[in-house]
Amino acid sequence: MLKSGAAAGVLAATGLPVFAQAKRGGRLKVGLNGANTSDSWDGRTQSDIFMICSSQGAVFDSLTEVAADGSLVGELATDWEATPDAKTWTFNLRQGVTFHNGKAFGADDVIESLQLHVAEGSKSAAQPIVASITEMKKITDLQVQFTLRDGNADFPYLMSDYHLLMYPAGQIEEAIAIGIGTGLYKVQSFEPGVRMVATRVDSHYKDGASGWFDEIEYIAINDNTARMNALMTGQVDAINRIDFKTEALLKANPMIRIQEVTGNQHYTFPMLTNVAPFNDVNVRKALKYGINRQEMVDKILQGHGRVGNDTPIGPANQYFAGDMEQLAFDPDKAKFHLKEAGLDSINIDLSASNAAFEGAVDAAQLFQASSKGAGININLVQEPADGYWSNVWLKKPFCASYWSGRATEDWMFSSAYKEGVPWNDSQWGSDDSARFQDLLLTARAELDSAKRRDMYHEMQMILRDEGGVLVPMFANYVDAINNKIATPDTVGNLWQMDNARVAERWHMA
Template sequence: MSTFKNLEQLFALGKITRREFIERAAALGLAAATSSLFFSKPAQAAAPKKGGRLRMGLSGGSTTDSLDPATNTDMMMQLLIYGQLGNSLVEINHKSEPVPELAESWEASPDAKTWTFRLRKGVEFHNGKTLDADDVIWSINHHRGKESKSAAKTLVDPIVDIKKDGKDTVVFTLSGGNADFPYIMSDYHLVIMPKDSKPDAGIFTGAYILKEFEPGVRAFVTKNPNYFKSDRGHFDEVETLAISDVNARTNALKTGQIDVMNRCELKTVRFLKGSKDLQVMQQNGTKHYTFAMRCDTAPYDNNDVRMALKYAIDREQLVKTILRGYGVVGNDHPIGQANRYHASELEQRTYDPDKAKFHLKKAGIGKAEFRLHTAEAAYVGAVDAGVLYKESAAKAGISVEVVREPNDGYWNNVWLKKPWCAVFWGGRPTEDMMFSTAYKAGAPWNDTFWNHERFNKLLVEARAELDEKKRRSMYVEMQRLVRDEGGVVVPMFAADLSAATRKIAHGPLAVNYELDGFRAPERWWFAS
């Protein structure tokens, strides 16, 4: 990455201030470039306007979708529940910082084991009930316990007790210290609901009120007149359409049937950028594409098999061909350059057919054929990525059969079930959240079913470690363990590319999740 590109990314992530960016760029003789960066974005300059009907065409919808926030797995429901209907205690801003949402403040004990959250007063649910501590306790408990099927279960497992201290204060006691606990409370599953309500009733505190919902097809919401954020929720109505096919989404945007689309087809990005009526938004964050191997299933229970497949993929080719350069190579762990403790010191794994052959021979399984399950539902280009993987693996004497699965139901019928499949991950704001969600032993979304004693021990210790140097060394070791012993191939980190009509305006984009941290419907507005 060039020096200027690196500066751009640091600024976009909020790692350096505007002044620091300009000073460093000027030192490089790049003053002209800085002016274009700051002044070429008129869509961000205008003050927010109220009104209008936002129409979004999104991938990631399924007929099995539910309004229960514990179960949402992909874009359609994440944008609906987290970006339109609900709120968590904490929000992540465009600088990747935790800021108050339903909680107005919080404080921790010196050992970070006890956290006290004071709730915002006067917040109303869509049914008119006033938010209080009982609602928060009930909502978080929905994700706890042995019977919970929530994807956030591992995030809240360290909570040993939740109690109220008056109607507007909630006290969390953890099994061990966690310096990142406010980030945990921002998770998009941990949306607050009224106590004793049906989790799939769609009643929350958010900017919009649900009027119509057909799973995997459409959702329609209207503005919440009592929303507690006066500077958010600018649209009168929002219609969300599930459009799985990227070409159909693109055509819908070009013909004015929708205002916003996610996950652009990279082949068409330059044409979209060239349109006077459209704009492309790019977020360089934590999104990564993987090929997950189940470590509890032969032959992937053999680490030499896993290593052979890691060396058998041409990462550079995938970034160039599948991402069209809108991304960077991955190093077989989920912590990207946008993360605080990214292990840049780890040697980058590269395509090496000879090493792949060595590990396959060491595994002693002969000429096995590996079935790689893919679908465009996993991510745009997943099927083509599988074909390229097959071709590069063949040069190492490894036979890969690419199995194209139906888009509908992919996340219910293929992911977590097939021994080897293509997976999309949006990433998480912190290392602990990412590792706890997808790599902790027994986690519902541990899609490699990996169980590593040393890793599990470090996971608990690192979240409680308050010494910055020690904490970083722990997370670096965890990244190395996943890279060298885990069951995931992480060939690439992808920029988030969405597109919209020029009428759409927005502020600085958050990078923690797609479409402004899943908050586009709440944060954006029509400029004209």
């Protein structure tokens, strides 16, 4: 029932797993990519794994948490319930929680923290989540009620979004400046784009269930070769996103193991559908048939993933349309759609950097080669890694990108395909498909699972056939870890690095 979405409003989530084999102690050093000199403790601006691990994974908490097995559990909320129409949700908050500066946590902190995302000028990716709330009401110090504009069976899942960090009311500016949260780890030092060091908090509400290291250090290593070398030479205990071309070297080291998890992470090439020539659906279709997806899986992922079908809904989602006909590489069909657009050939710039995903530049070169025979001439623009997410993504008309995916279909669609939301990286809207936008709102409030399935399948078909995002492949999460570090039997697949919670869930072997 929990997986049905509607059940999230029926079943209370209480308690946390106890790891009897784990013991407190030790220091964890992790080399992570996805760091930028513009990084901060402002959850609204966070977009990649370095700050997700540092923030929601260590220093801050959210109301709910997606557990490693995909179920929803309470974090700062203990339980919740909804009215039958899923429009009004009441959350009970955990007692005895304090921020790192000693302030007690309560309903005021929840309301002020969420209001940040709809403040004037906010560009938070969680803005559409909070904007759907028409009223936030403090019932008691430890109970808060949300009234939504429309019913949403997935609302408790949305409260686990890594942007929705809880800050101390009345002190939010200071909390963002130096990193004051309720998490298991307290900030000792933070250099944006360089490193973060934090120490374990004593007498935490997660004692005995999470947070085994005395100290954690996250080091920003955006270059994949440098990241691998840091692990091989013992400078760090674990790294994310291994380079598959050097996987054999890692496997040959008896002190290192590879950890692979299948999830909804997908590598993409979004195009702005409100910018010519991508505003022409036939140009988009030509590009869809001009990309050789299987070649990318074979050469870029080297088997660590599967072919994508231009929809962000993946095999770990409940309503994944796995039986939908697969788009195939077909230069003749690509030529046909170019002619339908009134073109014999087309010249297109494609911006790429390995900051987008490991192998993004190589993938763009494969795309360049495969589409040439159809009259699609791709000019590859290699962008610098630093500042890629602030200077290229959402700004250049055609670029490389990636998404971790989301636990529910509505969460994914609402984050990246709802008209007008900040992270809609194709600017997909009603002009492209009014039907898609209507279905998004209807499916969200539908509690009948069979009806939701039909709607989400139709939405996936619309994106496959008309969408502005090429999704050539779903990539497994593949990390490398020193054997002195132990990991749980079940590793999370929502985000990289055990749902970015390595500081909480891993421990010394």
